[in-house]
Amino acid sequence: MTTTYRLSGVQHVYGERCVVDIAHLSILEGEILGIVGPSGAGKSTLLRLLNFLETPTIGHIEYRGSAYDGDVPLSVRREVTTVFQRPMLLRRSVSANIRIAQRIRGGASGDALIDQWLDRLGLADLTDAPIRTLSAGEAQRVALARALVVEPSVLLLDEPTGNLDPYNVGLIEHMVRSDTDRRGMTTVVVTHDPFQAKRLADRTALMISGRVVEIGETEQFFTDPKQPETRAFLRGDLVY
Amino acid sequence: METLARGFGEAVQLLLEFEPALLEIVGLTLQVTLIALAIALVLGIPIGAALGLARRIPGRSVLVPLIYTGMGLPPVVVGLFTYLLLSNQGPMGSLEWLFTPSGMIVAQTIIALPLVVGLTMAAVQAVDPDLPVQMRALGATRRQIALTTLVESRIGVTAAVVAAYGSIISEVGAVMLVGGNIEGETRVLTTAIVLETRKGNFALALALGIILLALAFITNFVFYRLQLRQGGP
Ligand SMILES: Nc1ncnc2c1ncn2[C@@H]1O[C@H](COP(=O)(O)OP(=O)(O)OP(=O)(O)O)[C@@H](O)[C@H]1O
Numbered sequence A: 001m002t003t004t005y006r007l008s009g010v011q012h013v014y015g016e017r018c019v020v021d022i023a024h025l026s027i028l029e030g031e032i033l034g035i036v037g038p039s040g041a042g043k044s045t046l047l048r049l050l051n052f053l054e055t056p057t058i059g060h061i062e063y064r065g066s067a068y069d070g071d072v073p074l075s076v077r078r079e080v081t082t083v084f085q086r087p088m089l090l091r092r093s094v095s096a097n098i099r100i101a102q103r104i105r106g107g108a109s110g111d112a113l114i115d116q117w118l119d120r121l122g123l124a125d126l127t128d129a130p131i132r133t134l135s136a137g138e139a140q141r142v143a144l145a146r147a148l149v150v151e152p153s154v155l156l157l158d159e160p161t162g163n164l165d166p167y168n169v170g171l172i173e174h175m176v177r178s179d180t181d182r183r184g185m186t187t188v189v190v191t192h193d194p195f196q197a198k199r200l201a202d203r204t205a206l207m208i209s210g211r212v213v214e215i216g217e218t219e220q221f222f223t224d225p226k227q228p229e230t231r232a233f234l235r236g237d238l239v240y
Numbered sequence B: 001m002e003t004l005a006r007g008f009g010e011a012v013q014l015l016l017e018f019e020p021a022l023l024e025i026v027g028l029t030l031q032v033t034l035i036a037l038a039i040a041l042v043l044g045i046p047i048g049a050a051l052g053l054a055r056r057i058p059g060r061s062v063l064v065p066l067i068y069t070g071m072g073l074p075p076v077v078v079g080l081f082t083y084l085l086l087s088n089q090g091p092m093g094s095l096e097w098l099f100t101p102s103g104m105i106v107a108q109t110i111i112a113l114p115l116v117v118g119l120t121m122a123a124v125q126a127v128d129p130d131l132p133v134q135m136r137a138l139g140a141t142r143r144q145i146a147l148t149t150l151v152e153s154r155i156g157v158t159a160a161v162v163a164a165y166g167s168i169i170s171e172v173g174a175v176m177l178v179g180g181n182i183e184g185e186t187r188v189l190t191t192a193i194v195l196e197t198r199k200g201n202f203a204l205a206l207a208l209g210i211i212l213l214a215l216a217f218i219t220n221f222v223f224y225r226l227q228l229r230q231g232g233p
């Protein structure tokens, strides 16, 4: 099995605080990796590092066999995209927001493709709606459609279903799973909901205070966790 | 009160008569204002956007207060400065632009530029700082990020255009000094108002003032319509 990312000795520091501190972590090609952990554990920061939005203070992130220090080639950057915790949309229409992702990458503006994604995500009626009129869950789905329309080879999701009802959660999990399998996409999904990781992820990792405390096959992670912190976290205890 | 009413009547009459001298003044006013505005926008919007986006430019702590000061430059001082620049002994004297519309355009561009830069910068800074990050995550180049952010701040940028336009169409000190208020050559609405008031032709001065306000209103009405359209999808 080939690896998409290989992190070694990665530390990321804000001011005096080391927010991410990962000795070793491999993310495998074509897998869905779930990341759970308490608030402030450094999950979003890890995703920013994986998307080359920040460079680790110390250590290396090897992406598909190459380590980049600072300047990541555009073509490499464009293999990866993130759907952020807070959907950042432009003050335009829903379809314009999705079209911009295609435009940025110089792709042909495929209106049929846009309609297809909006339809899949239950947004067909909102094609021309201004962004400011959307509900939180609708905005979240638009952000997801915008990421999927460019067919990234690595998809990073930060709390993708935080504002959604169970039906839409199921819809999105199904969509992420089917795109991961259909195109061999690698997906990292950060979630506050352990059950989401359990349903969706092939492997699950627990992050606490910047460290990966435990990582393993999802099945084993939930039924037979090795670390006491993991057991405590899954019980719903406060861990830090 | 009576003067006001007469002024209004006279203004309507002047307009209806299409007085050639008046049309010339209005034409030159618009020409100087719009060309200066266009130059200020072409230079100022990119500079303002760059300053708004790149928050760690060296010299920023001096540059930004300088721009803020520039936003409130006394037009007379700009006029004096431009006068010296364009006068025979000045560094741009060979252009022979003193007492010509070109000279007036130079002065008004200097007045408008800091306004455009400062307000564009503020508009761009008001955009959510996570937006450029999201654009980068979608694979945008720096240029694409800058353009997207600028478009996102379009309502604020329109305000910059409005402020710059208003400040130069109503400006008198600089165009008076640099243009000289020469009849048929450099006379614009504001300088004509000064002249007619001095001569005691209050009604005519008032008429010119009303025309000036009308010009400002019509243009701002158009800008506002544009702004409204941008607020939507
Ligand atoms: N730009 C920044 N500057 C300084 N500190 C930061 C910055 N970004 C994040 N932090 C800090 O780093 C820590 C980890 O933040 P991060 O957003 O990665 O946590 P998280 O695991 O995603 O939390 P949550 O589950 O609440 O989203 C937090 O304590 C946060 O305050």
Ligand SMILES: [Mg+2]
Binding pocket: A043, A044, A045, A085, A158
């Ligand atoms: Mg987070």
